[in-house]
Amino acid sequence: SAWPVIEEAIRTGAPYHVNHVLSTIGILVLLIDFFGRRRLWPAVIGLAITVWSRQMTVALAFPLIYLAWQTDDHRLRRRRIRLVVGGLTVILGVFALLNTLKFGHPLTTGYMLNHEGRDDVFAREAREHGIFSVHWIPRNLYYSNIGPPKIHGIEVAGERQTFVRPNTMGTGIWWTSPILLWVLLLVPRFRRSRSEVILLIGAAAIFALLMFWHATGAVQRGYNRYSLDYIPILFALLAPYVVVGQRRWLTLMMLAWSFAYFVYLLPLPHWRL
Numbered sequence: 654s655a656w657p658v659i660e661e662a663i664r665t666g667a668p669y670h671v672n673h674v675l676s677t678i679g680i681l682v683l684l685i686d687f688f689g690r691r692r693l694w695p696a697v698i699g700l701a702i703t704v705w706s707r708q709m710t711v712a713l714a715f716p717l718i719y720l721a722w723q724t725d726d727h728r729l730r731r732r733r734i735r736l737v738v739g740g741l742t743v744i745l746g747v748f749a750l751l752n753t754l755k756f757g758h759p760l761t762t763g764y765m766l767n768h769e770g771r772d773d774v775f776a777r778e779a780r781e782h783g784i785f786s787v788h789w790i791p792r793n794l795y796y797s798n799i800g801p802p803k804i805h806g807i808e809v810a811g812e813r814q815t816f817v818r819p820n821t822m823g824t825g826i827w828w829t830s831p832i833l834l835w836v837l838l839l840v841p842r843f844r845r846s847r848s849e850v851i852l853l854i855g856a857a858a859i860f861a862l863l864m865f866w867h868a869t870g871a872v873q874r875g876y877n878r879y880s881l882d883y884i885p886i887l888f889a890l891l892a893p894y895v896v897v898g899q900r901r902w903l904t905l906m907m908l909a910w911s912f913a914y915f916v917y918l919l920p921l922p923h924w925r926l
Contacts, residue, residue, distance in 0.1 A: 672706045673881050679703030680885045683713060687852070688889065693721060693733055697740035704744050707882050708762075709866075712858035714741050719851045775868050784867045793864040796823030797877060802924075816923040819875030826877040829914055832907040835895050836887055842894060849890055856886040875919045 679702030686696040696717055703710040714737070721733035749759035756763050764784050768776035782788040802817045802824075827834060836853075843849045859882050866879070895904045918924060 676703045676706035676710060677881055677885055679706065680710065680713070680882075683717070684885065684889045687716065687720060687848070691720060691723075693717065693736050694740075696720070697737060700740065701744045705748065708748070709859050709862040709879075710882055711741075711745075712862065713855050713886075715858070716848075716851045716855045720848070723848075779867050782867065785865050786867065787865065789867050789869075790864045793823070793866065793869055796820075796825070796869045797860075797864070797880075798825055798827060800825040800877070802875075804926075815926045817926060818923045819919060821874045823869035824875050824877050826880050829875075829877065830880075830884075830907075830911050832891070832895065832904060832911065833884075833887055834907070835891050835900075835904070839891070839894055843890065852886055852890060856883040856890075859883040859886075 679699045682699030682702065683696045684699075686692060686699065700710075700713055700717060703713065717737045718734065721737045722730060724730050724733065752761055752763070753759045765779060768779050800820060800823045803820050804815065804817055806813060806815045808814070840853075843853055863879050863882065869878075894900070
């Protein structure tokens with residue numbers, strides 16, 4: 654089902670769409686094995702797919718190491734840890750090899766080359782402060798968590814009109830996808846399961862790494878662009894808890910708002926107050 658998106662991205666010359674799709678597929682493969690048979694080798698394959706697509710997701714190696722450790726059979730434990738560590742070594746080794754072949758150094762990713770010949774705000778900022786720096790943390794925290802729409806006014810035939818437009822720097826994930834607020838409310842329940850805690854830590858680690866990145870979401874109006882790197886993990890954690898009892902009605906209202914926002918409000922050029 655992901656192929657039409659990949660095909661369209663290739664046709665239109667937008668490979669970053671392919672990256673996000675492949676990364677999500679890799680995360681889902683990993684999660685299916687994590688919550689399912691726990692064989693680990695499918696999870697390692699999922700980790701490879703997602704890390705080669707979106708490098709920040711390497712933080713998901715920690716939940717896999719924890720999973721490998723969860724056995725009383727010491728021989729099996731060593732074998733499972735070797736599988737995860739060996740898989741991670743291959744994943745990072747291939748990445749380093751490709752960097753060396755393309756850019757002459759295993760730690761040179763080539764991301765700065767995206768800004769060659771450009772003078773837009775992101776290119777100037779990347780050259781001034783770097784593409785991965787603590788300098789970007791305050792801005793990224795603001796736009797990823799709050800990121801409100803922009804309000805502007807015009808005067809037409811003597812009448813003052815006020816409009817709201819989605820901003821293009823990044824949009825707060827909590828008010829566009831309020832179902833994720835359940836994560837904050839259910840933390841005490843997650844604490845009862847070590848596997849859920851370690852997955853939550855993995856998602857938090859990905860989010861933390863993204864805060865160092867210099868681009869908050871390019872010019873994608875109204876979206877929280879990089880959240881696909883950790884949202885599938887949060888959804889997997891929430892799934893057993895938010896559609897039971899009285900919670901399901903609040904969950905439905907949260908989903909209804911997100912549906913209205915992304916399907917009806919966001920495509921509009923602006924919203925008149």
